[in-house]
Amino acid sequence: MIFNSEFSGQQQHTTQPIVTGGSVIALAYKGGVVVGADTLCSYGSMADFKNVEKIAQVSKNTIYVSSGEFSDFQQVVRELAKIDRSALQYDDGVHPSPRDYGNYLARLSYKRRCKINPLYLQNVIAGFHNGERYLGLVDIYGTYLESNFVTTGFASYFCKAIISNYWNENCTLDQAKQVIRECFKVLFCRDCRAHDVIQLAYVDEQGTHIEQPERVETKWDFSGFKNRANEKLHTQ
């Protein structure tokens, strides 16, 4: 494969994602940050891989998830792991902080964007370092933002209202998790590429905790569905 981008006729530039991951929602709470992502990788409109655990732990106190092209996500996980291993190479026990990872990813994404061959991802880096929580968003262009809550993909459209009504940055871990579950419930109803099995992970002073996937509650026993009241109207 030719990697010289001058021969752009032979090297492909990413123009569309093939296997994609769904939305990611991350919130800060009092004492850490919690991240949620669903466990689906879609192949276009097909729900192809339904139990993918996407939340990657890149270092002792940093986690990374993204939505978008899944192979790019896997590659970025490798790149970030490389940086963590540099502590071993230099023998000094100095590990990058979550912010270092966020900035590194922003530079990487920007470089790829400049070559018109982007990492087709919206990335979320979350961590806890030196008593401070960290939550960063890096988008496909390399834009870098730190915030108390970040959302990617469809969640940016549907979930911000829910988050601002039910969450504040000093809520408890359980409250924050509940808000995320509510958001994924809504996403499952409205986003065609969403899935009802999600995975939560949180980082606090003690370290990283990645939980087992769980199914969001969905409600399908509305009387309208059961009694098919609307259907009667349509047959008249």
Added chain:
Amino acid sequence: MLKHLYDTDCVTWSPQGKLFQVEYAMEAVKQGSICLGLKSNDFVVLCSLKRQPSELAGYQEKQFKIDDHMAIAIAGLTADARVLCKYMRTECLEYKYTYESHHPVGRLVFKVAEKSQHKTQSGAKRPYGVGLLVAGIDPNGVHLFETCPSGNYYEYKCQAIGSRSQAARTYFESWFHLFEKSTLEQLILHGLSALKKAIMEDEELNEKNVEVGILGKNQKFIHLNAQELKDYIVKLETFNANTQIQQE
């Protein structure tokens, strides 16, 4: 002496297991004028004696800022020092560009050491003829490192390199147990006292030939200006090393 049989280049060992070219390079460091460094829990201080090639010339600076959190003092070939200084500054800048944080100090010293070692293992190269004292602050704490032309590096509580540095080291051996808890002012006075031990009989310390740089956990690297140097040199007269206070 059969030394000259084995000292032509870096790629020849002597029968005693020495690389003479590297040892000769370390001699160049010993010819440079003295510079010393000492650290407490919160600060690192670098003191150097600047040489004036002639009365018409200015004084050769010996301390260079690498980044807000790191600085070096040099002894040896100034031209070689410039190369290493530029390398360190570039590395810090690149690290900051990528990670938006400061280059860990030990890691940069390691990189300089790697670079230096590389020059000792090639037929066509010569070692750098300069020793650096690297002062830096990072999340691991306050650091003072020494690098050598051989590619070795060491971390110190206090160290002096250059000509007549043994006198300063002797001073340090007596008093370094106090440095950890010293205030910045006490640290500077200790540094200048050590420097004073290393000057020749007919020389004296003044604000022109002394260079003092300070670096702290909340203090970016700065040089003391001429007035501050004058004040400290005056305070030096009455500084008692043991009690670390001014005495009449």
